[in-house]
Amino acid sequence: MDWVAVGLTVKLAALTTLILGVVGLPLAYWLATTKRKWRPLVDAAVAVPLLLPPTVLGFYLLMATGPNSAIGRIYGRMFDGAIPFSFAGILAASVLYNLPFAVRPFASGFAAVDRRLLEAARCLGASAPRTFMTIVLPLSWPAVLAGLALAFAHTVGEFGVVLMVGGNIPGVTRTLALAIYDDVQALDYAGANEASALLVLFAVSVLAVTYSLQRRVLPL
């Protein structure tokens, strides 16, 4: 077993999940409560990784963050390095690519909370953030947990976008999924088998847990 790859995979998934929690919760709340006309556009933008091949997202991300791009230049000046083929690169890619896996369960969980409870809280003097913390989250935590678990699990299993943006650098961007690919290329079926079995077991457990949390909030 390639324990370096396992460690890297867990680190990537954990950080991705953390960032998706911070960014995804407010985004999902906005999606669940807004009356703005352009909400469907944002909905579509969040969900589009579900339909795109990972190579497309990876390609655009490489273009947008390359050393000659605006983002790449700013990043280079700040951190003395480049985004493509780095851990930061695959982290950014994972966050974008996993957005729907976190935001959609969050949003459907929030939407299932009776709107009148939110209105009642507002009429009782609670600000929007406080309403979110005291009413929405306590009533939709299974959905939030499901979203976080799905995002984590999906990041663990991500292959294409990591390969596109991160290359395949041991200890830097070579996650478990990539290690399996390498094992097979090298005809090391025993190694591939071990890692694959681990991923299957992991995926089934995560899904079992999330389904038992709340079936109806899953987008799958």
Next chain:
Amino acid sequence: MTLLDADIAFRYPGGGAGIECAWQDPIDDPRVTVFLGASGSGKTTILRCLAGLERPDRGHVRLGDRTWFDAGRGIHLPPDQRDLGVLFQDYALFPHMTVQKNIAFGGRGMPRDAAAQRVAELLDAFGLRGLEHRLPRQLSGGQQQRVALARAVFRQPKLLLLDEPLSALDRATGDEVREELRTFIRTLAIPAYIVSHDRVDALTLADRTVLIDEGRIVQAGSTKEVFDAPKTPAAARLVGIDTILLGRIASVDNGLARVMVGTQEVRAAAPAEAGHEAALCIRAEDVTIALHDTEDLSTVNRWRAVVRTETSEGPFVRVGLDCGFRLSALVTRDAWKRLALAPGATAWAMVKATTIQAMARN
């Protein structure tokens, strides 16, 4: 004097009549005002505009020197910055919080002791002692309403808004809870606006009644005044006048009009000159049913009628009559038995001209 000054225009996204109403109301005395309207008349939307849950398209809402909403100046305070308590139609109690936590929800920023004391005070006032650790789903409908009301008044709001406070309950419980609600509202001494489709709510709870039809105020005044003298057919329908006849004034003699309703003639105090259209309101309880016509009565309106329907209403019987127009009569069960009438039978319907309320129509 603190004045609630509201001028609200609101269009529904799907079209329709929308809301257009303006009123001013001194809210220093804790008066109770009922907004009475049929479902779909826009009364709940008016309440939501006051609470800040909807944003009107035009107009303003001011309470004293505070502006809650002003379309022209782009002001729209969110509900949490308006000093009011709202009781929602099915109470919207927080299902994951105990009675105590629900009541104290508005107490953020209050010292812990003061909040606890206020909760204790309200538990006693609303008869909720012993229920403080229950969850909302473990309460009866009436108890839920008391919790919701206690929660709404926790911060001692300047104005209380109640949206159909009794419609979530069945009729029998509703009657009981209405009585409770009346006592609570009186004791709280906070001016209250109640939105309702049930005229019993207005008659039992309201000092003032505002009649709403298609998003417009059709009449406003003291409850007695509004129920005694509705000014338009829409208002008459809302206050429960049983029969509203539309006709044309054929002649006026000494202030008494002969109004032609179809081919029938009805006498009533003249609301306008001859030639005008008129609406005549007749309450079912003002209709007398007789077996024979007689000149021995002072009653001038006496019509030959066929009994069409009879419906039991407690100690009374509601009788549907056909006099050339439909007329609803309410008589005691004893009287109905004595007359020995049944659907299909012929009788006489009599209505004193003085009890008919006539209004001019444009």
